[in-house]
Amino acid sequence: MNWLLQPLTYEFMQRGLLASVIVGVLCAIMGTYVVLRGMAFLGDAMAHAILPGIAIAYLLNGNLMVGALVAALVIALSIGFFSRQGAIKEDTAIGILFAAALALGVALISTIQTYAVDLSHILFGNVLGVSSTDLWLTAGLGLLILLTVILLYKPFLIISFDPVLAATLRLPAELLRNLMLVLLALTVVVSLQTVGVGLAAAMLVTPAATAYLLTRRLAPMMIVSAILGALSSIIGLYVSYYLNIVSGSAIVLIATTFFLLAFLWKRLQSSS
Amino acid sequence: MTHIPHRLEIESADIGYGDKIILHDITFSVPHGARVAVVGPNGAGKSTLFKALVGLLPLQKGRILIHGLSLGHHKDCVAYVPQREEVDWRFPVTVSDVVMMGRFDYQGWFKGASKNDKQIVEKSLAQMSMADFAARSISDLSGGQQQRVFLARALAQEPHILLMDEPFTGVDAPTQEATLKLLDDLRETQVTAMISTHDLNLAASRFDFMLLLNHRLIAFGKPSEVMKQENLAKAFGPQLTILPDGTAVVDDCCPPEENV
Numbered sequence: 069m070n071w072l073l074q075p076l077t078y079e080f081m082q083r084g085l086l087a088s089v090i091v092g093v094l095c096a097i098m099g100t101y102v103v104l105r106g107m108a109f110l111g112d113a114m115a116h117a118i119l120p121g122i123a124i125a126y127l128l129n130g131n132l133m134v135g136a137l138v139a140a141l142v143i144a145l146s147i148g149f150f151s152r153q154g155a156i157k158e159d160t161a162i163g164i165l166f167a168a169a170l171a172l173g174v175a176l177i178s179t180i181q182t183y184a185v186d187l188s189h190i191l192f193g194n195v196l197g198v199s200s201t202d203l204w205l206t207a208g209l210g211l212l213i214l215l216t217v218i219l220l221y222k223p224f225l226i227i228s229f230d231p232v233l234a235a236t237l238r239l240p241a242e243l244l245r246n247l248m249l250v251l252l253a254l255t256v257v258v259s260l261q262t263v264g265v266g267l268a269a270a271m272l273v274t275p276a277a278t279a280y281l282l283t284r285r286l287a288p289m290m291i292v293s294a295i296l297g298a299l300s301s302i303i304g305l306y307v308s309y310y311l312n313i314v315s316g317s318a319i320v321l322i323a324t325t326f327f328l329l330a331f332l333w334k335r336l337q338s339s340s
Numbered sequence: 341m342t343h344i345p346h347r348l349e350i351e352s353a354d355i356g357y358g359d360k361i362i363l364h365d366i367t368f369s370v371p372h373g374a375r376v377a378v379v380g381p382n383g384a385g386k387s388t389l390f391k392a393l394v395g396l397l398p399l400q401k402g403r404i405l406i407h408g409l410s411l412g413h414h415k416d417c418v419a420y421v422p423q424r425e426e427v428d429w430r431f432p433v434t435v436s437d438v439v440m441m442g443r444f445d446y447q448g449w450f451k452g453a454s455k456n457d458k459q460i461v462e463k464s465l466a467q468m469s470m471a472d473f474a475a476r477s478i479s480d481l482s483g484g485q486q487q488r489v490f491l492a493r494a495l496a497q498e499p500h501i502l503l504m505d506e507p508f509t510g511v512d513a514p515t516q517e518a519t520l521k522l523l524d525d526l527r528e529t530q531v532t533a534m535i536s537t538h539d540l541n542l543a544a545s546r547f548d549f550m551l552l553l554n555h556r557l558i559a560f561g562k563p564s565e566v567m568k569q570e571n572l573a574k575a576f577g578p579q580l581t582i583l584p585d586g587t588a589v590v591d592d593c594c595p596p597e598e599n600v
Binding site for chain 2: 104219220222223225226228229230232233235236237238280283284285286289
């Protein structure tokens with residue numbers, strides 16, 4: 069038991085663990101919509117596109133999460149804007165915006181003296197550097213996202229499954245879609261600290277895809293996905309602590325292991 | 341004399357996507373509880389007409405009235421059964437989940453299903469002989485069963501107008517029968533039904549009205565009035581063959597892509 073409790077004697081480990089679990093659960097729940105609506109590319113793009121926000125916050129000595137938050141909202145709304153015009157396809161708009169934002173972010177970060185270290189923290193997360201301010205912000209945003217997803221469960225389900233029904237019911241589909249983009253952006257921001265921009269997409273997609281293999285309805289899929297996300301975060305953090313590897317990588321690799329196990333199990337089941 | 345509004349009136353409507361008008365100057369009106377077959381070649385704009393009726397496509401010109409009021413006033417009024425290819429059948433929902441979606445307007449955004457909602461879902465599934473499948477995942481169903489689930493959802497919506505896009509294409513005989521029986525049941529409850537189909541003879545024998553469409557309204561009226569060779573020739577052109585016994589057959593073995 070001691071090996072489980074020993075890391076928790078450090079306060080930064082307690083904070084890190086709490087933040088990881090919140091992020092794991094949030095990503096996993098938003099991830100169900102990412103997987104079902106085919107938004108994986110968007111999630112990945114969103115994660116990279118917030119880099120300039122973080123860089124500017126860093127240069128101004130501000131809070132990195134606040135910088136990320138602003139960038140994420142700008143990106144979410146501008147993707148909506150560019151693709152609504154219909155001049156270019158949505159995935160093209162995403163591709164252009166995300167590459168440009170990433171380039172801007174890297175350019176800004178390269179002006180920082182110690183940028184190699186900082187960049188790796190931003191790209192792959194620095195869960196042990198979570199401050200108590202960060203933790204409160206994470207918990208607050210997390211609660212907001214979770215409440216919205218629960219409250220809007222039915223309209224989100226309908227616009228995702230059957231846009232035509234949504235139209236006949238006169239649901240404000242455009243508004244709901246934009247709200248979903250904003251929630252996705254917030255989730256990505258929250259996940260920065262634990263898995264970083266490079267791996268946020270994995271936490272959005274992998275637990276949800278695993279849950280998709282194991283369940284047959286949306287609500288159970290969300291719950292299973294959340295449990296897998298939390299477990300991956302906890303196990304990943306311990307692995308990171310004892311093997312001394314980057315926490316984000318450890319968390320994502322554990323989530324991937326769950327996916328492979330579920331995939332194999334499903335295969336064996338259907339062949340027998 | 342007071343004017344009793346028809347269930348559905350369309351007045352000189354132009355319908356299309358942006359600059360591209362697919363249906364020109366459509367005018368017709370459908371009385372209470374009528375069953376209308378919408379017939380025309382592939383790409384004639386049948387799906388486009390339906391999409392305009394549910395408000396998915398804006399009108400470029402003209403207007404659509406339901407009970408004398410324009411679209412949007414009766415949000416619970418129109419139910420639409422889409423073509424099966426338009427639905428993601430691997431989405432994690434059960435049969436009863438799908439039918440329950442039809443009750444959304446009665447529940448509102450935040451409330452759960454009431455006892456009444458559950459009863460209506462059960463009844464609708466039973467009416468389409470799908471009660472045994474309520475807890476099944478929609479990905480487990482055959483094509484005909486999938487269609488019956490969507491018909492059950494349309495019933496659960498308790499609509500005044502029901503639109504079905506090609507419900508007879510590629511389904512098994514029991515589903516075709518169930519769909520036709522549903523049409524008869526709907527007539528008793530005064531629900532107006534519009535169904536698009538390729539099958540001219542089915543349209544002529546089982547419907548009160550026929551609407552012949554090919555980018556324009558070619559004919560609208562009782563099947564006996566519409567099923568004239570000149571009308572059919574105008575709608576289908578060389579695709580049409582009249583057999584010696586007078587049966588009209590449309591050759592669509594290799595139909596072009598519906599340009600919608």
